[in-house]
Amino acid sequence: MQLLVTLLLVSCLLLGVPGAQDRAALRRGSDGNGRCQYSFIVDGPLEASCPVHAGAAEVEALKSRMTLLEALVARLAGGEAGTAVRPGLQEAYTKVVEEKSQLQRDKGRLSTQVQELHRRVEDLRQEAERLKSRPCPQAPPPSTPQGDSSLRPGGNPGGPSHLASKPGGQSSSPREPSWHHGNAGYLELKAEVTEVPAPTTEHNTGCGELVAVMEPETHRKADTIAGKYGVWMQDPEAKDPFGPDMVWRINTVGSEVRQLFGYEDLDQLARGFPTKVLLLPEAVESTGAAMYRGSLYYQRRRSRTLIRYELATETVAARRDLPHAGFHGQFPYSWGGYTDIDLAVDEQGLWAIYSTNKAKGAIVVARLDPHSLEVKKTWETNIRKNMVANAFMICGRLYTVASYTLSDTTVNYSFDTATGQGQALSVPFKNRYSYNSMIDYNPDKRRLYAWDNYHMVSYDVRLGRQQRA
Template sequence: MSCRGGAKQRENRPASDPAYDLGNGAYQEMKAEVTEVPASQLIPEGSPNFTGCGELQSVGDPVLHKKADSITGKYGVWLQDPEPQGPNYNNKTVWRIDTVGKDVRQVFAYEDMDQLSQGFPMKVLVLPEPMESTGATMYRGSLYYQRKHSRSLIRYDLTSERLASRLELPHAGFHGQHPYSWGGYTDIDLAADEQGLWAIYSTNKAKGAIVISKLDPESLEVKRSWETNIRKNTVANAFIVCGRLYTVGSYTAPNTTINYVFDTATGMGRALSMPFKNKFRYNSMVDYNHAQRKLFAWDNFHMVTYDIRLGKASNSSS
């Protein structure tokens, strides 16, 4: 499978861009031309009542939950913990992090979606180490994120409000070496699914191709890794569902596609052409919540979710 695209850092940013001025160059923005990959095989329709862990069949239209009201919310992370732990938070708790700025540390907790939409956090946590980009994820009572200007991964326990684990992700590119096509220093993207915790990144050895690593959720140690044959800077975003990596073709095109799948169970990847919508035309984060069977995304100040449908896996990979 091949996906050709070029990515180059956008130079001579206009002085009128308030996000750039605010961050004083604290985030990286890229411009990419992504060639759409034709489907090598269309995925058959699955049963709408399918409840097992399977292959992605379709992604619904985005549903808007909240629009950020300041320039710091142009890019961000918002999540609900699929497997919450401890007495303080549950699966209705909404977490939000605005990621534009020099020193991203604030994590806003909302009681539920209604409180998020009204803009009333019940608590604001302050991270002990600053965060890099929009690749954070939530899993089993912890926030997992990449430390700014490093390949260090951090597990922050939400109940004790303390750093619980820290580990360098071996050989991982960071701070603009191997980002997604939109830039944003999205070199390391953390994800959680039915099978556990993952890291999506690249290395110099992989020459920019996406590497997937299964992580120990307690220690953050790498348990196993896979190298794909799709370059990270040619895709806009990626997420993992049932042990399968999916990539999104464009972050700005209102009607783009999920253009590639890699199955860690077989070690095989193939092209797809599954419709995906960037309604607000600047999607900087896509993350899967396996408890809700939804994708959470941050699209140009807008916090949206997508319903997804899974079905039995296709037997064909190449």
């Protein structure tokens, strides 16, 4: 390749000198250092037609060209060009590699910062949602009615309650902060909290508003880890062959919860001797089951399907999807546990407490047909499901509990399906064992049943006169 370049250059030089092909001779030799030397011999100007001055100029030009040619050939032959260029290229390449490494490090650092910013934005969004759910502070009413102040909204001697505890059920202080009215577009509560009357000494057998929850009574503690969470109940309208004193229990810790234990009465439950053990045809999801009119109603695992299991025949009598209901962790209570769908029973029948994407996490209450599980009517409330610990129904009213871990918490909100109105409450409620995963109401016994950290407990309740807005 070098020889071809040299020949081309020589050809150009020869072509550039008139008559040089007749009078020039090219010689090649070695200079003793391993490099080639090229020499040209040109005849002098002997003819009169070739002026001395003109021939000398041509010779000088040829010499100059030859000098340049020799230098170029020497560089090509000896590798001086590569020697001169390679260090510069290597240095530039090294610099580019270092800059690339630095850019990759900067990219990783920036990616970490972006992830951190995303996390902070999400935390701020959740905090904003939590603050929106808090009502604004209210001035105390001008007059204080006579009666037990612990039963009035905001009159809890252990400290006022709030709508929702922090994630995980923890509060920022030993006492729950007071409920303040917040975003009017979301929590459309009345400016004045309705006072509820103090309980009377007579036992009220009719329907009314919840005014007191008594101290919890412990009936049994579960023996194994499978009983940390669970559901237990009695049928308020029992049918043969089982009576109203029969106690039913499901331990809900496990991937395939299918065992239903039956006890003759509360004494047998306390002793731990079941008289009936049924294997359900499909697994149970969470702690939202209910017992009503001789059937167990529960949510099938990992679905929005409701099942009515008839105890007498030990068969599935009905099944139906709850339309648009969230399930398996979409809209649970604040303690989690896949409590998306909570079935409840009261004086008016069978209910479902849940939420939907359309409701954006707000609690939806549905009245169900106990035979077919068809939805008769629904109500959308103004309180988020994941901001309360649990909920139950009494006399067509939804009630929510503020915290599942705080020992002295409150029933902090109610929603009346008859009027479609909600209001703030502050009825004291105790979590004796500091992890309440289930609360249901029995209208026959007028008692709340709860599962509190392995313990099956119950609460007597007091109802006041029905108040309508």
